[in-house]
Amino acid sequence: MKPKINVAKIYRKYGIMLIFITLFAVSSLINKNFLKPQNLMNILKQISVVTIIACGETLLIVAGLIDLSAGLTCTLASCFAAGVLVSTGNVFLSIITGVITGMVVGWCNGFLITHFKLQAFIATLAMTNVAKGITQVYTGGTAINGVDKIRWLGQGYIGIVPVPVVLMLICVAAVFVLMKYTKLGLYVYAIGGNEKATSASGVNVKRMKRVFFCISGALVGLAGVLLMARMMSGQPSVGDGYEFDAITAAVVGGTSFTGGIGTVGGMLIGSIIVGMINNVLNLLNVSTQYQLIVKGLLIAGAVILDVKTKEGKEADS
């Protein structure tokens, strides 16, 4: 009994950090290339787009919502942003276009959910197809090239840190502050924890849900712009499935699927863990198929840990 309690206790206190440190140590022992600064930066660069999407996804899941359309909305935003950049040559306008595209899709999701009382799962699933369809119509299924002007965003460095990593860290920091120190953040946790009680406290829950989706949408749009800059083109077929990578990062990072619990800090660690595992498997020349299996088991493991430690909490009260 005694040691069992302690495991749960330690996990609750240090949580995902323990897994992170263990994995980091093991990885550096397995492969000597892992610890090279260039490789570490590479890991962060690889996860940057998904992590920015996951910032919004974490916020939504904590609020008891979810966005399955995030991946294809990201694609849509990247193609629109590429199109605008090609036709106007204006980088700023291109970025704004991407962000606004994401926000509009987010608002539509929020509208479907609050006005027609659809479940987030269903509404965003429907929106997935809409976003995919619009992308196909707009691009005709071929990549949009000629976006050299935005190269710096995708390939540039600030010191030794790649620009995408800087952008990712800014997004994580911004959402961290939003969720921890603002009124909006309080409402995120409150609505996810008990929607009815929040409503009975005078909070306009419907409006808040729309705001959450707009914020998440803006992040998805920004991720789309970054994706375009990293690919150096608007690719209509890249981005599908990013929503699941984002959800994986959130869940591995301790976000509870039933709402009310989770932080972007945890999500960032979760995302890095996923990135590290992919990286090590790559260094070891393990094929992508096996990587998928490992990723799947990782999600299951994270949720099992989540459930187990919650049981511990209940026994405490």
Added chain:
Amino acid sequence: MEKKAVVELKDISKSFPGVRALDHVNLKIYEGTVHALLGENGAGKSTLMKILSGMYTEYEGKILFDGQEIKFRSEKDALEKGIAIVPQELNPIPELTIAENIFLGREMTNGLGLIRYRKQYEATQTYMKKLGLDYDAGMKMSQLSVAQKQMVEIIKAITRNARVIIMDEPTSALTGAETEYLFEQIEALKKTGISIVFISHKLDEVYRICDEATVLRDGQWIGNVNLADVDEDTLISMMVGRSVQEIYPPLFPHKKEVVLEVEGLKGDRFSDISFSIRAGEILGFSGMMGSGRSEIARSIFGMDRLKSGTVSINGKQVMIRDTHSAIKNGIAMISEDRAIYGFVGLQSIRSNIALPNCDRFSNKGFIKTGELEKESADICNVLHVKAPDLVTKVGTLSGGNQQKVVLAKWLIRNIKVLILDEPTRGIDVGAKQEIYKLIADLAKEGMAILLISSELPEVLAMSHRVKVLVNGSFAGEFMHEEATSDKVMKAIVEGGSKV
């Protein structure tokens, strides 16, 4: 004939990190008796029952079942040995029928593994008939009242050959008539030799239905008494550790000016409701569940839409569109269902207090943590909220303390009208007394209070004026001095027969 003990818990102790939840507790349950388990919230009743029902498998001490030492490995194990629990919060599967719920997890099947619905239905029907229940075993759970759902749980226990049935506050959600009905069933069960552990805060019920009582306080075993030998005051003092002279505080005279005035309110379940409450006045609403009392309160607080009617505060008509506008106009409500409408269990005391008060505790969208911290600490001090600190999750507190947090989040505002719907439901005697005192004090400061309660003594003692509600309209009004339970009950019955 010597009574035979079915189950005996001896010297049971249990610790959680930092808390000694049970400290050498004893409980001996005889065959065919109803044994009350009494104590304030947090006394250890639930923990003890979780040990008895096999949910907690780690504890010190021993359990004797039929005189043999036994250790339940799980809830399922305890259930198979004959210990069933009817929880306070029932969790049936609403879209399944009564029969399907009863046989859930041990369906009667044929050789192919298909369920024999007909046979299950008939078996259930037989059991129901035995207990004198006249509804159909093919009804869906969602169609049943709370009392009927409870009966299904009890049948489930009987079909599993339960010898001890634990009932955790079975009457907390029942009306008077439903309670009577439950008691009849308990009497019938006793005759068949089944023992019942009855957990309740309502001592009058304990005296009616129970034979013996075991009292716990702060995890300690205080005593085991034969209820025929002790009076209520003794029992209360055993529970709270001090003698309770008077549970209800005296009321202060109210002022003249009218604070809340409503006229011609009409909603789904009520119509033609007009009344006013003066500053410092406590107006009581009495009536059966479903008489429209909660619905009227909900619509004044903006949780439900009004069809017609006006609400005025301090003589000025106000538009109540939603809870937000109600709160802005100085109306607050403590809902009858704390866990659903009162608080966010996963969140801290501090966050719960901030929730309706972001207009005060935020600046340009950022929470003013320092101010929030200080004012939350102050209000929790005033209300005697017992918690380790302000970041404690509200869900982990006892019922009384949860209610105090809900009160705190409103009282930190400048509230003119406070609506209290069942403010002391599921709260122990000690905390109840504190809440009554608080209500009286708030009225003294000039707040207009609407008090809704199923407990007649509570409404009678705590209201300057009592209005009786029957089928969505008023059927009588009594001043504090003249209001007695007989008169109020008579008004309810006569009002009901008129329709």
